[in-house]
Amino acid sequence: MGNILIVAEQKAGALRSASLNAISFARKLRETRGAGDLIGLVIGQNVSGAASELAGYGLTKVISVDHASLGGYMAETYAPVVAQVAKAQGADLVCGTSTSMGKDLLPRVAALLGAGMASEVSGVLGPKSFRRPMLAGNVVAKVEVTTAMAVVSVRQTEWAPAAASGSSCAVETADAGAVSTLGAQVVKLEAVTSARPDLTDAKVVVSGGRGMKAAENFKHLEAIADLLGGAVGATRAACDAGLVPNDLQVGQTGKVVAPNLYVAVAISGAIQHLAGMKGSKVIVAINKDPEAPIFQVADYGLVAKWEDVLPELTEKLKAVKASQ
Amino acid sequence: MKILVTAKRVPDPEQKVKIKGDAVDLAGANFVVNPFDEYAVETALRLTEKGSGGERSGEVVVLSIGPKDASQQVRSCLAMGADRGILVAGDDTALDSEQVARIVTAVVQKEKPTLVLMGKQTVDGDANQVPQLVAGYLGLPQACFACDVELASDQASVTVGREVDGGTEFKKLPLPAVVSVDLRIVMPNAVRNAQGGATYGDGPRYASLKGIMAAKKKTIEELDAAALGVSLTPAVKTVGVEAPPERKAGIKVESVDQLIEKLRTEAKVL
Ligand SMILES: Cc1cc2nc3c(=O)[nH]c(=O)nc-3n(C[C@H](O)[C@H](O)[C@H](O)COP(=O)(O)OP(=O)(O)OC[C@H]3O[C@@H](n4cnc5c(N)ncnc54)[C@H](O)[C@@H]3O)c2cc1C
Numbered sequence: 001m002g003n004i005l006i007v008a009e010q011k012a013g014a015l016r017s018a019s020l021n022a023i024s025f026a027r028k029l030r031e032t033r034g035a036g037d038l039i040g041l042v043i044g045q046n047v048s049g050a051a052s053e054l055a056g057y058g059l060t061k062v063i064s065v066d067h068a069s070l071g072g073y074m075a076e077t078y079a080p081v082v083a084q085v086a087k088a089q090g091a092d093l094v095c096g097t098s099t100s101m102g103k104d105l106l107p108r109v110a111a112l113l114g115a116g117m118a119s120e121v122s123g124v125l126g127p128k129s130f131r132r133p134m135l136a137g138n139v140v141a142k143v144e145v146t147t148a149m150a151v152v153s154v155r156q157t158e159w160a161p162a163a164a165s166g167s168s169c170a171v172e173t174a175d176a177g178a179v180s181t182l183g184a185q186v187v188k189l190e191a192v193t194s195a196r197p198d199l200t201d202a203k204v205v206v207s208g209g210r211g212m213k214a215a216e217n218f219k220h221l222e223a224i225a226d227l228l229g230g231a232v233g234a235t236r237a238a239c240d241a242g243l244v245p246n247d248l249q250v251g252q253t254g255k256v257v258a259p260n261l262y263v264a265v266a267i268s269g270a271i272q273h274l275a276g277m278k279g280s281k282v283i284v285a286i287n288k289d290p291e292a293p294i295f296q297v298a299d300y301g302l303v304a305k306w307e308d309v310l311p312e313l314t315e316k317l318k319a320v321k322a323s324q
Numbered sequence: 325m326k327i328l329v330t331a332k333r334v335p336d337p338e339q340k341v342k343i344k345g346d347a348v349d350l351a352g353a354n355f356v357v358n359p360f361d362e363y364a365v366e367t368a369l370r371l372t373e374k375g376s377g378g379e380r381s382g383e384v385v386v387l388s389i390g391p392k393d394a395s396q397q398v399r400s401c402l403a404m405g406a407d408r409g410i411l412v413a414g415d416d417t418a419l420d421s422e423q424v425a426r427i428v429t430a431v432v433q434k435e436k437p438t439l440v441l442m443g444k445q446t447v448d449g450d451a452n453q454v455p456q457l458v459a460g461y462l463g464l465p466q467a468c469f470a471c472d473v474e475l476a477s478d479q480a481s482v483t484v485g486r487e488v489d490g491g492t493e494f495k496k497l498p499l500p501a502v503v504s505v506d507l508r509i510v511m512p513n514a515v516r517n518a519q520g521g522a523t524y525g526d527g528p529r530y531a532s533l534k535g536i537m538a539a540k541k542k543t544i545e546e547l548d549a550a551a552l553g554v555s556l557t558p559a560v561k562t563v564g565v566e567a568p569p570e571r572k573a574g575i576k577v578e579s580v581d582q583l584i585e586k587l588r589t590e591a592k593v594l
Contacts, residue, residue: 074495075456076465100488104468107421107453111460116422116559119451133568134450138341139348142564146557183498184465187483191491200489204593228594236507240526246471246508247491252447253360253507261593271337272447278571282591284583290576299574300586312580320584320594 001127002092003037004029006059007082007109009101010042010050017201020161022097023057025121025154027162029093033127039063039089043081045071051171058165063089067176073101076182079108085174086113086149093128095152098256102153115149122158136252137275156200157258157279192247196231199248204230204261207250207277210237211266211287211306218244220310221265227317233257235273251276265306269294286310325382325479327368328437329406330428331361332416333390333397334448346564348448350417357397360443364505365401366528368441370515371475373522381519383407387431389424390416395544402539403531409544410435412552421449422559423549425457430552432462437500439482444469444504455504465497471508477518 006026008019026038037060042051044066051064065081082105086094094109096102098120110117123131128145130152199205206225208218218232225232233250234243250257252275262280267273269285269292277283278297285298288305295301302309335341335353342349357365365386372382384406388398394416398409412427432440445452459466471492472485483496487506497503508514512524531539549556577583587594 075459075468079460100469103452104456104466107456108460108466110422110453111425111457116420117451117453117457118560119453129563135335135341135348135448136337136450137568139343140566140568141562142566144561144563145559146561147559182463182465184467184501185496187494187496189488189491189493190485198489240507247487252450253445261587261591278568282587282593283571283574284587295576296573297571299571299591300583301574301576302580302583303576309580313583316580316584317594320588 001033001035003039003090005082005086005089005091005094006038006040007094007096007102007105008040008042008050008054009097009099010044010047013044013046013049015042015050015053016099017161018097018099018156019054020057021156021159022095022154023059023162024159025124025152026095027058028124029127032124037061039091041065041082041085043070043078052168055168055171056164057162058167059169061169062171063174064171065174065176067179069179070176072186074181074184074186075104075108076184077179078105079112081176082109083112084177088174092148093150093152095154097156098153099156106151106153110151113149113151114147115151116145116147117151117153118143118145119153120155121152122155136271137278138271155256157256192245196225197229199231199233199250199255199257202231202257203259204228204263205233205250205257205259205277205280206230206263206265207233207235207267208238208243208265209235209267210241212238212243215243220306220314223314224263224310224317227314227321228261230259230261235267235270264294264298265310267294268292269297325372325439326435326437327371327382327384327439327441328432328435329361329364329368329384329386329401330442330454331365331386331388331397331401332358332446333388333394334358334446337447343565343567348565355393355397357400358443358446360445360447360505362401362443362528363507363510364441364443365404365406367473367505367509367515369405369529370522370524371439371473371517373517374519380405385410385435385437387412387428389414389419389427398544399539400531402542403535404529405535408542411544411546413546413548419556420558420560421451421453421457423554423556425454425461426554427549427552428454428458429461430554432458434552438479439499440502442502442504444506455502459502462502465501466503467495467497467501468504469506470503471506471514473503473509473515475517
């Protein structure tokens with residue numbers, strides 16, 4: 001058995017917390033295999049901070065590849081670096097998290113390594129056998145990678161973030177090699193900024209569907225999210241109708257979330273939406289239609305028009321919070 | 325401008341999924357074009373249209389891998405307006421991403437398109453890998469999860485807005501390149517070329533009767549992997565399937581007070 005390479009992500013020199021979920025997967029895989037080193041990899045410019053942070057998570061060692069031309073992420077420049085480090089470190093498995101970067105980068109790494117790839121992995125069945133959801137989460141496939149090298153992206157919500165080990169491993173630097181952009185260039189980033197927590201990290205998510213009818217009605221959901229320190233989410237129908245920006249979309253093709261509490265308001269519960277929130281610990285649904293499929297997955301369902309109950313819910317939550 | 329678009333058939337996502345033994349039960353399944361691939365076809369058409377008269381400059385070639393029946397889905401892309409089809413014979417329920425990507429790569433090498441457009445994922449496999457693999461095999465630049473595409477007037481590059489965590493990243497790629505599309509690509513103004521003028525509704529177009537008639541005359545070339553020089557050994561084998569863990573049925577509450585009470589004392593999330 002070879003070693004396990006964990007591709008970590010950093011943002012402005014700090015380790016991205018999503019990377020910790022991939023470490024949990026790697027630890028579990030190491031346990032199953034009973035052999036092999038856990039090697040972390042950080043790529044970018046001025047990433048020594050992120051690398052030493054990563055060194056605190058019980059890995060065998062951390063490799064940092066620091067280069068001026070790797071300042072901004074691009075699949076074209078990062079994939080060859082990952083592939084080269086994987087080979088140099090004797091890894092036979094490369095993993096990362098299914099963030100937008102992981103989804104973009106890891107298959108390209110697989111292509112360069114001639115490796116089979118399992119994406120959105122939710123469980124480990126053997127040294128190269130995994131569980132992964134398909135068909136909008138209606139089926140769990142058991143897959144086996146048959147190539148010498150394997151690449152895995154892990155579904156963030158299925159793996160708890162790894163805890164710090166309390167000690168630190170060595171950090172080595174590796175050469176970037178010849179970096180080529182293949183002529184591609186990132187021209188700008190239109191960032192969406194919000195004071196609320198990230199959808200994928202939030203402990204509470206309050207989502208609205210098409211039944212919210214107008215953008216200004218989302219203020220009721222925002223008020224509840226803010227009271228509970230949560231994030232606001234939405235269905236595709238609500239995004240398409242222009243009620244909220246698209247990056248709030250939860251679902252098969254939006255974000256996959258698994259908070260402690262998911263509140264679904266005026267959401268019918270189409271499978272594509274359920275695929276993104278079924279893993280939530282507690283689900284509350286408020287819908288005027290008692291037959292809405294969302295009630296089949298909700299722990300607590302309230303059949304009502306949101307207009308009738310949201311103001312009351314907000315006031316009573318305020319009282320609960322004030323009494324704590 | 326020649327655009328190669330991939331289009332896989334998938335079981336209708338509206339139909340309930342059944343599991344039989346170690347596999348998904350597809351008996352009696354109704355197949356449709358993978359929605360994201362349909363959006364990719366729409367994108368290709370918009371990129372090659374001159375104004376709103378439907379006049380086209382450039383060729384859109386639709387590639388599918390599957391059994392003979394899959395020609396129906398290729399035909400429906402041709403009815404939308406694509407120019408010709410290629411159907412590579414294969415068992416679409418057994419092929420893995422790497423085999424599909426190898427076949428697509430071989431077809432790209434044969435057809436030499438200016439741009440390769442794909443849906444970002446199929447809604448059956450949900451793997452989200454093939455565009456990246458193809459770009460990797462060919463050493464081409466890639467832009468995945470496109471929600472906005474603008475073709476430069478010299479047709480030598482595209483600028484792609486792509487959905488990333490925290491916003492939209494705009495990436496300029498010299499052509500040829502590989503682009504995978506996300507849902508928002510079918511919004512009215514998401515795709516622009518320098519020929520301008522066309523106005524679009526929301527979503528992919530429906531095939532007109534005229535389009536359906538025209539599609540009957542368009543060619544679908546039939547190929548197989550061996551003829552393309554691709555040998556098919558799976559890199560990832562599906563060894564079984566299982567149903568996801570069931571959520572136990574919840575309860576209906578009668579009032580906001582009862583809901584808050586339950587959330588506090590039973591679920592303990594407040
Ligand atoms: C390829 C593909 C990918 C997709 N990916 C996603 C995805 O990632 N995420 C996603 O969400 N969807 C996705 N969809 C869309 C999905 O199929 C559904 O169309 C969508 O989730 C429905 O959203 P909705 O529940 O807001 O709207 P609707 O289905 O229209 O439901 C609205 C609900 O609001 C209720 N309602 C109306 N008024 C009130 C009121 N006053 N008070 C209380 N309740 C009220 C109604 O009873 C109804 O149940 C995808 C579809 C496709 C084809």
